Amino acid sequence: MTFSGNRTPKISIVTPSLNQSRFLQTCLDSVRAQNWPNLEHFVIDGGSTDGTLEILQCNRSSLTDFVSEPDKGAADAINKGLVKCTGDIVAWLNADDFYLPGALHKVAEAWRANPDAGFWFGNGLRVDEAGKTKSVFNARPIVYNHRALVEGLDYILQPATFMNAEVLENAGALNPDLRWSFDWDLWIRLARLALPATIDEQLAASREWESTLTAGGGFRRAEELRLMAESHSGKPMTHGALCYWLDTLTGMMRSNPAAFQGKTLKAARQLWSAVQVDMQRLQVDASGMPTESGGVTDFVIGVDLYPLNPGTSGGIVPWVQGVLREMVRLYPNDRVILFHRPGHPPLNIDGANVEFVSLSENPTSFYKEMTRHCEQADVSAIVRSYPQEHHPDYPFERQIFVIPDLQHEYFPDFFSRPVLAARRRAFAYALSRGGAIATMTDHSRSTVLDNPWTASKDVFLMPAALPEELLGEPAIGALPQQVKAFDRFFYMPANLWPHKNHRRLFEAFRRALPALPPKTGLVLTGSPEGLEEALTGYEDLPILHLGFVAHEQVGALFRDTEALVYFSLFEGFGIPLLEAFRHNTPVLCSNSTSLPEVGGDAVLSCDPTDVGTMADLMTRIVNEAGLRESLSAKAAARLAVYDWATPAHALHAALERRSRPSPSSPVKHSPLISIVMPTRNHGHFIRASIDSVLNQTYNNVELVVMDGASTDDTVEILKSYGERIRWVSEPDRGQADAINKGMKLVRGDILAYLNSDDILLPGALEKVVGYFESHPECDLVYGEADYIDRDGNITGKYATADFSFERLMHDCCICQPAAFWRRRIADRTGPFDASLQTAMDYEYWLRMAASGGIIHHSPEKLAQSRLHEDAKTLAMRGKIFEEVFKICQQHGGYVSLSYYLGLWHYRIYETSGSGMKLRRFAPRLYYPPALVHFSAQMWRLGQMKPSRQQIARTTFNVIDRRLPVASAAIRKAWRRSTLLRKSIR
Structure with missing residues (x-):
């Protein structure tokens, strides 16, 4: 000052x-x-x-x-x-x-x-x-x-x-x-x-x-001006750079009129005029002079901080904080509004152009309030700090999603099934609908681009750098007192998440100890959650966990350690490497994912599953003369590669691109739809089913009929279609087996199966393709359907409903002949369960949903489901309940009361000849045994932790949708209480 x-x-x-x-x-x-x-x-x-x-x-x-x-x-x-x-x-x-x-x-x-x-x-x-x-x-x-x-x-x-x-x-x-x-x-x-x-x-x-x-220079000058503008704007051609280029071009044409036709010069001048119109967006006059001050509102940027929690969110917090801090400084004319949950904001960013807005703890309410604020402030674009299942009501093409990595797709076993499913759904929205995606390294960017859910064309690099809080030199006495029990120590700063690979590190440390000097320890920092489990079997080792420590103490730990040991299985970036480089600390790390890209030649690395080599590296760094100094000499050069200005410019350029997404005509896609039709002895229905597919107005469709060696006239009917369809007639192990064999033969991006007694309604496929086009995140869409009898007469309406996992657990609200899904989700879900005879479709929907598939319900009527005396669903009621109970327990952890009621209704009224007479006199006789049966299930599940967890999550999901205030209180308690999280997990 x-x-x-x-x-x-x-x-x-x-x-x-x-x-x-x-x-x-x-x-x-x-x-x-x-x-x-x-x-x-x-x-x-x-x-x-x-x-x-x-x-x-x-x-x-x-x-x-x-x-x-x-x-x-x-x-x-x-x-x-x-x-x-x-x-x-x-x-x-x-x-x-x-x-x-x-x-x-x-x-x-x-x-x-x-x-x-x-x-x-x-x-x-x-x-x-x-x-x-x-x-x-x-x-x-x-x-x-x-x-x-x-x-x-x-x-x-x-x-x-x-x-x-x-x-x-x-x-x-x-x-x-x-x-x-x-x-x-x-x-x-x-x-x-x-x-x-x-x-x-x-x-x-x-x-x-x-x-x-400035009078000379020609195109060399114009190119220098363009490159200079690109370095600051992140755009290969700015409006001003194009003006300088056109001015040079027209000047050259005027000085050499013999070489260019008058039409050419006229065209150049017309382009100049068009560019002047574009220049007006910058609030300048024809000479380039500003007509209005940029003030603090060149851009109004909204930032969604709902997903972030300091400590528990890991390295994404300092990454997002560092980029936003620098962007606020570099672009002081922007207004940046950061929306966060109640309490202290998760990021520390100062600036006259920065404001924090506290919203609800409940995500539905949070994003509803955020939408209102963004509309009032006329927000240009939004930065989403991490993918979430909930979203503001704001155009997705003007949202930029921050995605550090796709670790959950490479190590799904590191996540509980509900967490994995929620993460997949959240990422599916970001990848398929986000206007742009910011990621940290070339490795992360390649994994994003390779993901089958990625539809965004704007995936850009926004690397991290060393957090400002870690730039200072730690005081001599800053080292935590407990560490002084060691003469030397290795250091690992990371939460105890499975991918951080702590237990292999502990085993490597055990093997290295005999070759290390006495009183060598291993120091850990980060969240202590899960420490007892991680240390099981290694309690005898000199391992010290300090929990969360102050920034100056972190600096002291890096300064005094023998080496950073960071054998992580998966890293989107690896900020601890930069912290180590700042203090000339040797780094021992993994040779996989993003770490080789960040570490370069300044690290010693190995396969993070090779415990023996990890131990050897720990031994070498302590005992091998000159090795430590050699690595330290390279540290400064690696650190200099990363700064906050580069990602800040990249993010701001993306915000500019997304704040004014260029209007484009919708591209009409015609994806191939593949329909498999399983059949056996349905000669009297199959022609109508086949014709309902072939007569669709949508032409890019393939139909494969899988016949289970029918003994009626089915094969003759199939032959009559010539090359219009493909078909196979051979014995199979049931309907699911036939479907699976058919799915291996088809090539479509959109898949379905249609039983040989069901019907697709006219225009159904056009509607399906249109729905998928407008909902790129959707993995499966199902529509409405009617029941028809043997003669095709409508007898009723299939009881569909808007989708939720809890609703699907209540009963099968998805009508199978009206259901279509993408190949990407089929590849992840796997084949139909061939051991099931009646509920293979229901099991498939549940498995797809439990894996994180996004399922939508369309109000369009797409199909007809035929009910007749030969239909399997009527003839095998007992088997249906047996299979439904099995698959609900398998994929949802419990069986809904609705199925207990259905089971006892079947047992009391449908299995004996006098059942219908009994039903007239005692219509609710099945209720008491069903309630007792259901209560026994709930008591049994309450004794088992996994089932208890599933029921708790299911209950919370219902509360979250219906009682926002109560769900907000639960969320706050969950975030603040380690004991609560431990009891549920």
């Missing part, structure tokens, strides 16, 4: 010059005429051969210093002068430019009014070679618009610009590799550190003549 008061600021001026003797005296006189009492003026001459030296000698008394020696260009010369400057305000004035009277006094007033600005800039004049005024530089009031500066033209008049010396020191010098855009590049870098201030006064004159630096 600069305290100005009424103090007279010291102003430093640098004048670069090379053979500018005819203009130099005017420049020097304009500085002297300011009569500024606290001024220093340096002239850096590049070895002029005209009369420059004589002029400098004559003006020696009014100059602080001058030098005349060869330099590497204008930027290099200016940098030489800037090093000499000691003023509060610093500027450079080219030898052919000059200040207007009173300029420095006006600058000092601006400095007093806003001493913390990154720089101050004003207006001025364009003059010709003789110094005669051609025009005012900017005919409008002077305003600052950051986005217009980055993506538009350089609208800042350099000789009328004065820099804050403190901010300049942090921003760094001019880039000497730039010839034409070094000043523009510096303005952007300064502005990212501190907001500039404007001076709506004429301060200087810029001389424009044929030999000025």
Whole structure:
């Protein structure tokens, strides 16, 4: 913070010059005429051969210093002068430019009014070679618009610009590799550190003549400007860069009219006009001057922090925090609104353009409230900090999902079945509907792109860097006291999650100990949840778990450890490697997933399942002379690869892309639909079933009939269709076996099976394809259906219902002939269970849902299900209940009361000839035994922890949907209570 008061600021001026003797005296006189009492003026001459030296000698008394020696260009010369400057305000004035009277006094007033600005800039004049005024530089009031500066033209008049010396020191010098855009590049870098201030006064004159630096350069200049703009915007072509390119192109065409037809020049000018319309989005006029201040609302960005919990969420918290912190600094004209659950926000981000909004604990209420806030604030785009099953009512194409990795798909066994299913559903929405996806490494990006659920075309890298909290040097006494029991120790900072591979690390440590010096320990930090289980069998080892520790203590642990041991099975990035590099700490880690990419040649690595080699590495790093020093020497170079600015720019560029998604005509896809038809001795129904498929208006369909060696006229009917269908007639092991064999033969992206006595309604397949197109996250869609009798007469309506797992456990609300699913979910779900005779479809739906499949109900009527005396579902009622009880217990952990009621209704009324008479006299006789039977189940399940967990989750899901306030209280208790989580898990 600069305290100005009424103090007279010291102003430093640098004048670069090379053979500018005819203009130099005017420049020097304009500085002297300011009569500024606290001024220093340096002239850096590049070895002029005209009369420059004589002029400098004559003006020696009014100059602080001058030098005349060869330099590497204008930027290099200016940098030489800037090093000499000691003023509060610093500027450079080219030898052919000059200040207007009173300029420095006006600058000092601006400095007093806003001493913390990154720089101050004003207006001025364009003059010709003789110094005669051609025009005012900017005919409008002077305003600052950051986005217009980055993506538009350089609208800042350099000789009328004065820099804050403190901010300049942090921003760094001019880039000497730039010839034409070094000043523009510096303005952007300064502005990212501190907001500039404007001076709506004429301060200087810029001389424009044929030999000025900006007058030439041609396409080399245009390309440098494009690359410079790309480096700051993340866009390969900005509106401004295209303007410079077109200006160069049309200038070249005008200078060489014989080479180009008039139509060509006209087309170039028309393109120029079209680009000018695009430029208006930057709030600039035709000359590129801002018409409105960027203020704090270049973009309004919403950030969803609902999924994040410090500590329990792992490395994603410092990653998202680091990127957002830097983005807030780099783009001060954006308004960033962070939505979080009640209590302290999970991220610590400061900024005048940042605001935190606390919403409900219940996710449904949270996202409903978030939607309202986003609409009121006119949010441009939303950053989703981690995939969730709940979403704001906001266009998905304007949402960016942060996905560190897809670990759950590679190690599904590390997650409980309900957690895995929930994660898969959440990620399916993000991957298939998200406007863009941010991930950490090339490894993670490739796994995202390879995932069959990924439909987003905008998957970009947003790597992590070292958190700011870990940059400082830890104090000498910062090492936790407990660690001092060891003479040396290895360090592993990670929660006790299965993929962190702690138990293999413990075994490797056990094997290495005999070859290590006495009193060598292993220190762990992170959440202690699961420690007792992880240490089982290794209680005798010198292992110390410190739990969560302060940042300075983490730094001390890295500083003093023998090595970071990080043999994780799966990493989206691996921030602990950067922490180790910061302290020149050797790293022993896995040679898999993202760790080789992050660690490079600065680590020793091995297969994380090879315990013997892990032990060898631990032994080597302690005992092998020079190894430690060799790795430490490479650490700084690896750390330098990662900074927060790169991902911040990448995220901001993605936000710009998603805030204005380009309108595109919907692409009409015609995926192949494959239908398998199992049959046996259904000659009197099969023709109607086949025709219902072949007569669909949707043509890209294949039908495979799997006949179980029928003895009626089925085969003759199949032959009559010629090449219109494929069919196989051979013995099978039942309906499910026939379906499975058929599914191996088909090629479609959308799958279904249709029994040979059921019917597809006209237009059904068109509706199915349309639904999948508009719901890319959906894995299975089922519609409405009617029951029909033997003759095709409608006898009733199938009892479908909107899908939820609990609803499906109540009864089969999915009508099989009206159900269609994607191949991707079939590949994950596997084949139908051929051991089942009656409920193979119900088991398949339950298995699909339990694995995380997203199932939707469509109100469209798609099919007819035939009920007749030969139908298996009527003839095998007892077998149906036997199978249903088995599969509900297997996939849901319990059997619904509805099935107990159905079972006892069947036993009492349907298994004897007098049952219907008994039903008339005692219609509810089946209730008492059903309730007793169900209660016995619940008591039995209550004695078993896995079943208790399943029932608890099911109950909570119902509460979550119906009682938001109660569910919010449960969620809060769950997050805060380790004991509660332990009792349920």
